[in-house]
Amino acid sequence: MTNKTNEKKVHSGSVNWYLWIGLFMTVTAVCMAVLGMFWTPYSTTAMSAAERFHAPTWRHLFGTDNFGRDIFSRVMHGAGTTIVVSAFVVLISGSLGILIGATTGYFGGILDEALMRIVDAINGFPSILLALVMISLLGSGRHNLILSLGIVFTPSFIRIVRSEFIRLRDADYIRRARLMGVGRARILFVHILPNIFSTFWVSVMIGFNNAILAESGMSYLGIGVLPPDASLGNMLSDAQGYLTRAPWYALSPGLTIVWIVLGFALLSEGIRRSGEEVSHE
């Protein structure tokens, strides 16, 4: 009997594989990307006619492209670009989401109604299409990409934050805070905000992954990060002409995107699960 209970114990305290695998994948990706900002094995732009379309070897881990550039170096650099762009997109849309979602959710009324209809309208468009329109208004390039994706991603954060604030605005402890005479801004950001953190964190993780995919998609369409600056998306775009001749050219940035997105998804799931375990105790 005691054996069996011990087994159960071990099981409940078993390794959180989501967390560790996700952490491993994310950390390697981020390390490579950060390293790629300062140092790459070869120059990311140096061309060499003699070394065009080399298959992966120990000298060129991911092979070379149509200009003879080292793909591994360009992937390191491009991953950095993609991650930085996505991080800023999430930062902008997350902050806007908290600010707008908190006020509209908590106060409600006509402002809430109006803003939510605007959000509905934005959601009515496919998000890539909307970003396309904004880019064509603002012009392409890294900064405009961040700005337009940031705005396109904001409505989903507004929705999440708003619904959480609506749920909590009538909680007993918030009523009591009002009775104590706590100011409105303080109720919003000191009393309620910490309580939506776990929900918000999950949506940040998902938003980050979507931003990576969106950045890659935009750059693939040639309206995001512009060549010769490397990003995973514009590398894919360049590679599509040589799919049969040099399949490693498309596979390298493609699998890197999968690696980052999967790693991050596993990491967020792992964090969520460990949070659950803690709350069960």
Added chain:
Amino acid sequence: MSDRTTLVQIEDLTVKFPGNPAISHVNLTVERGEILGIVGESGSGKSVTALTLMGLLADDAQICSGQILFDGQVMAQAGRAQDKALYRRYQGARMSMIFQEPMTSLNPTGKVGAQVEEMLLLHTDLPKEERRRKVCERFAAVGLKSPEILYGCYPHQLSGGMRQRVMIAMATILHPDLLVADEPTTALDVTIQNQVIALLKEINEREKNAMIFITHDLNLARRICDRILVMQNGQVVESGRTEAIFEHPQEAYTKRLIAAVPKRKRGEEAVVTQQPPVVEVAHLNVFYPKQKTGFFKKNEKQLVVSDANFVIRQGETLGLVGESGCGKSSLSKAILGMNRDITGEVRHASVRPQMIFQDPYSSLNPAKTVEWLLTEPLRAAAARDDAWKMTADKRRELVCEMLRKIGMDESYLHRKPSQLSGGQRQRISIGQALITRPALVIADEPVSALDVTLQAQVMDLMKKLQREMGVAYLFISHDINVVYRMSDRIMVMKDGRIIEQGETKQIFEAPQEAYTKLLLAES
């Protein structure tokens, strides 16, 4: 069936959840046709015992010793995997269960008739018309009116009491030998509670099925049970015939439980003060927005409190009794200024009355520590009033002083609400309400969610703080015994009207209104 033989026999039962034992070495028997009460505080293992018997334990629970016999058949035994097929044959047909929360134990998306009928569908071969007829018969038997109409209703269309009757109909439609009722009346109002108890007793007498009645309320157990089993920390502390337990309790724990039951007895005389009032309410009407009836109609208002007149004086406790839905909470919100849709007058002598809520689990911000929770009222007061401006050290001193006053100490400063028990949370709530020394605190059912022993402690604490700080309470409860123990004066409320008010003694000894008499007779 009529001769008394043992129906259920639980021998030396120990159940463990991963890490901690839930119940250990429990022995009990249930005879055919009798009602056995299992009494204990929450966490004492009474529900685990019942769930184990019913075969409804979670998968990570384990039976570590002992066995369960039902009508001579071994249902579960230590070291043997649960026989799911055997249980499926018995559940519903020979043993069935009534749960505490009638809202969640019925499927909200199904018609109640069909949900009850499902029992017949699973366990009998009756044709469709026959099943329907039986369900309606059963509805009538549990005292539900117009069963044909009820058959097609959804759970949300029924009141709590009706839902619980539907649950009872569902549990008894196959005439099970054993009915397990787990706190079947805890979620209900007093008057409905009594009807449900009477119904259970009537079914027991008529159909002679055995019943296990699980409750934390000794008074209830006394009224319905033939025998009582007292549990504490997963063990059976005492068992015996109901009268014997109440007249000659053997164990200290049982004695304490019996002593903690609020009786109409109070140590001190009611204080009738002529102090200045802290709040005066005159001709107060409170409205509540009604659901729109048509698309183009304007929102209508519903009168939920009509013509309330009363004063609360400094340092006294005014009790407010009534069933849920009678307007108690609307009245308190109006006094606090949380509902501004009122006519009439509410005049406060001081600023900012505070409030203590019923549920200690939702009234403290779960993201904060005890220190933060107790400091926040001081910070908020300082922002409005220069008199409350003070240094951080002084604040901390006040917080520690309040912690000691509410019977806790500095070691709790850095805990979060999730690390506190229900009683401790309610203490923190009280501390939070009182730390800025308000003249009036409204306590809305502050002890209803607590166990009896905790109830007594929290009420004593509130009384003690009242003496020390001179605060006035508006004490709201559906439980007239609790109100009696706390209050100097009492108001009785029904359907939005205050029908009677007066000194506690006068209300209890010479109630004027029929409704007050009914409330007093039923508790």
